[in-house]
Amino acid sequence: MTHPATTPFDLHADGDPPADPWVVARSWLPADDDPERPQVTLATTGADGCPDARTVLLTAFDETGFAFHTARTSRKVAELAADPRAALVVLWPGFTRQLVVRGGVVPDGPADAARAWAARSDHLRRLAWLGTDELAGLDRAGRVAGWAADVPTGADTDPAPGWVGYRVRPVELTFWAGGVDTASRRLQYSLVEGTWRTRWLAG
Template sequence: MSAPGWGVHDDGGPPADPLALARAWLPDDADPDRPRVTLSTVGTDGYPDARTVLLSAFDDSGFAFHTSAASRKVAELAAVPRATLTVLWPDWTRQLVVRGDVVADSPERSAAAWGARSEYLRRLAWANTDELAALDLARRLEAWAAQQVPGQADSWVGYRVQPREMTFWAAHPEAPSRRVQYTRSPDGWTWRYRAG
């Protein structure tokens, strides 16, 4: 994931639109190397909850991820439809945090995300159940080998985080790290620098 264009430590101020900066930081949706992101939600017990998911897509309508309808995260989003996504670059020099409201993804976009998934992830969508996880390794391997993928899993659902706040963080080898935090209001986006 390269970062062409404006950098957090550059002089002159960031772009007015944080989505433009996110497009410069994130790979194109057609890139098979999708970023893994930490999805944070409010647990049904009131405590924060987090897990790693694949960022399926990103555009002006938000940041998409897909999962099983039976998952804990879906129940949490039904109760409190807000989430945070954290993208950490492998070299630990950049991070993007997106906070916002969560809406269901369209069936068309969910179908496109399903089509872009690897065969392994499609099989996992069909087979990944608590019952399978409880089996011993030999029986799990047997069930996995027998798993068929007849099409999109019935449990496959998608969501989009529509950003209200986006924070871009970057390290610097010779200076303190720094963040640029964008906040959305009815009048558009405003930004400010924050300590790293």
């Protein structure tokens, strides 16, 4: 989905915030067809009950959720199978703005996955095909040779078999903005019985 360019919603401006959190999200985040994808922190629950986190690319977002893609054999996939809930943190340069998303996680649809694969760089597509634990365990010469291997014909259009997508469906979105001449401030949206409720919080 392409989101029109808008001025980021100002959390320090007077007046009531939008009733719909997606209005704020679309003004803050780049359009899905922007090649510069945001790097976000994805937090899950580890098998031992301890929080786990790592950085992923935000593939796309709309009212159905925030999508990311990863290797099917990754630890995060196993953790989401055991507990399909997660949090995402988007941090803007200079720590000027931040968005925290919390919600349930569902597999992304094949059409969305195909669009995400087509938008991936050649490097990331090669990584999906060739980046295995076995390759990581080789010496440098072996890793260089393995990385130079041919990928299957059509790899630029066909997702790697081990590549899978997920979508975080938010039940809570918290937008944070730093302050220059006043304190930082948060705007939190919580989904309660199908309706978004807002409240202002200290930063």
